[in-house]
Structure formats: C-alpha cells, structure tokens
Amino acid sequence: MTELLVGTKKGLFVLRGDAGAEKPFDVAARAFPGNVVEFAIRDPRSGRYFASVTSGHFGARVMHTMDPTGEWEPTTGLGYPEGSDWSLERIWSIKPGEADGLIYAGVAPAGLFTSTDGGLTWELNRALYDQPTRSSWEPGAGGLCLHSIATWPGDPSRLAIGISAVGVWLSEDGGESWRHGNQGLVPRYIPEDAREGTIDLCVHNMHRAPLRPERLFMQFHGGVYRSDDAGESWISIAEGLPADFGFPMAIDPADPDSAFVIPMISDGDRVTVDGRARVYGTRDAGESWTSLSDGLPQEDAYLTILRQAFSVDGEGPGMGLYFGATSGDVFGSADAGASWFTAHERLAPVNSVRVA
C-alpha cells in the first residue's frame, strides 16, 4: 500500500492504493476543504504528518497530526517578528533535518524557519532574514519563495537552500551564516549587460544526491544544472532535453548520477512540450537524457506540473515516482519511470505530491 499526500488548491487529498494496480488510488481523506494546501509531508522519523495550509481569509500555517484521516492541530511560531516589513504569505516546503527533532520550513516571503522539537514550534533563521540585500530581493512568478532545502546526510551544519528569485544560498554552520552559490547560473531573462553580479536568479527546484552530497541538481528558470562542489558552481546539463524550462525535479537517492525532470515549453507557455506528458531521466549525471513516457498521455496533454508536485518513493530500479498536474491528474510509476499509471484523475489543481 502506497500513501500519497496531494496538496491542492482545494485541500489535502490523502490517496492510498497499490502502485501499478489497475485500480486508481482511493481518496482515504480530504482535509482543509476550501483552503489551499501548498505542501504536505510525513516525517519518517516521528511518523508525524505536516500540511502547509493557506486560507484566503486567515493566512498561512503549518498543521500537524499523527493520523491524516483524523484531526489536525496548528503548529506555532511561523511568522515574521513584530515590526517586520514582511508578513508570512505561504509555506512552500517542510524538510526533516539531520538531527533529532530538527526540521525546516521554507516560506514566502523568502525565509527559513527551524524547529528543534519535531515541527511543533518554529523559529525564524535570523542570519538569512538579516541579509543586507533582502530589501532588493525580487519575486518569481510564484512569489518570493524559499522552496528548496537540501540537507547534508549526517551533518546538520551544511545546508543549501534555493530561493525564487534570489539564487542558491549555502551554510556550513547550521544556518548561522550564509553565502551565495550561484557561479555558472545564466539568467537568460536578464539582458547580458545586466547579468554580472546579479542575484535575481530564479531557482525552481534543487536536490542533493545523498550518496554523494557534494553533488546537487537544479531545475532553473530556463536551464538544468549540476553542481559537483556542494553548490559553489554549476554546469549546464540541459542538452538533450526537449526544453530546459520546468518546475519540479526528483532524484533516485541510491544513484548520485540520477535526476528526473518534466520539461515544459518555456516561461511564456508553461505546459508539457508538444502536448505530451513526458518525464526525462538521466543516469549519467546529465550527459544524456531518456524520455520516460510509457503510460502517460501523449496526445493533447498540455499539463503544468508545479515545483513541489513530483516525488519519489524508495530507491533503485523499483523506485516509485509520482507527479500531479494542475489539471488535477496524478500519475505514478513503480519502476523508476519505465512505465506509468494514473493514480487518480480530476482532483483539484495539484500543488504538491509527496509519498508518506
């Protein structure tokens, strides 16, 4: 039995089913109806579920529960301090850290919050908030959002975060200080004579290879990149893709040469290329890409897959891959993308997909 947490514009859907079975997944629960669920995850260490919920009337908060079909409770402490020129708008990401009870939340406007009690209470990371350039940070289309948090296996001091559109930030002291990691990124949306030194860098998604943690992969706003020096510098690995625009990315945790993307036409037309839903995978660190589309719609399928709506389950050749589109469709693979099935159709527009 596989459990999917699908955050949508109309609540959280908890889907349960057997990967690859003929029958679609069942809706085991729908929580937060009428509210936007940006992201939901289960912390495997505690078994606690978290959902980032945004109410059009009542703001953004992280809710938690041990049973996603039951009652949810609010966490506390997520919000900018009194007197701040910023107010919390959305919570984009929740990521377990590398110490007992350590967990991170990435929010909009771009901030990092940390919990040391397993996600029940949160505290603002002041070092990032106090960056002198903060007042000049520019938003991406989804807002000024901190969406990617790449931990370093076994070492809580080393972090890489991605912000749209303020690039990559690196820390080697657990978030006490931060510096840029943007070398090699090319923002084609800025004229050439204005690119030097810019921090207006629209990272869309970023993941670290856990078995080779100095390696990271990134989907950029026009570009797919790899870093082999822990995010200091980046090289393009987009050659061979039908388009280098896209939002989400996934990796096989067992294969540091692996990455999976879902190309979309361009920033002006954010739908799957040629009306075909295709995941592209690499197993040689971006030297070559293979289309993985068996079982996905290949005709008149103009899908938009948002940055948190792609997730893995396990690792290796039997790894599960799941993604959801703003069409409300959720697709899955039980063989690392070699073949696909439809897990559910016609949900609300999908913001996020995670395997519980």
Added chain:
Amino acid sequence: MATVKLRAPLKDLAGGNREIEIDGSSVGQVLRELEHRHPKISGWVLDEHGRVRRHVNVFVDGERVREDAPVAPDATMHVLPSISGGSR
C-alpha cells in the same frame, strides 16, 4: 537615438522587429513613441496611467529602471517580461 530591444511576445506586436531606433529623453517618452509607431503594443508595457507595468522589466544600459529614468541618445533599452509575471 536609443536602441529598443524587444523579445516575444512584444517583438511580434511591434511588427516582428527585435530592435527599433527611437528618440526620447526618458523611458516613458521612448515607450510612448514605441506605442505611437506600433499601436498594437499599447497597454502591454505601459499601463493606463503611463507607468511601466509591474511585471515588465525595462533595462537601460544594464540598469533596471522605471518610466521616469533618463535615456541617453546612444542608450540600449531592453523591454522584457519579468520572471514575477505570468502564471505558474
């Protein structure tokens, strides 16, 4: 004359021209002249109050500017959609 550089979809609204030479001492003046020459672009870059739209970026010689910025006679002006615009 300033050189105004356009990308899609603005290029298409300007008759397919990627580069247009336009006289004007401010960004607003240059853009209004652009609208005059290519009426299809009216309302796309400047809003109804004559201000550069929130999700449009104008760069003059590598600096991001707004409608009241000066434009030198030999300046290069890029007009392009901002990454903050559009839909997700």
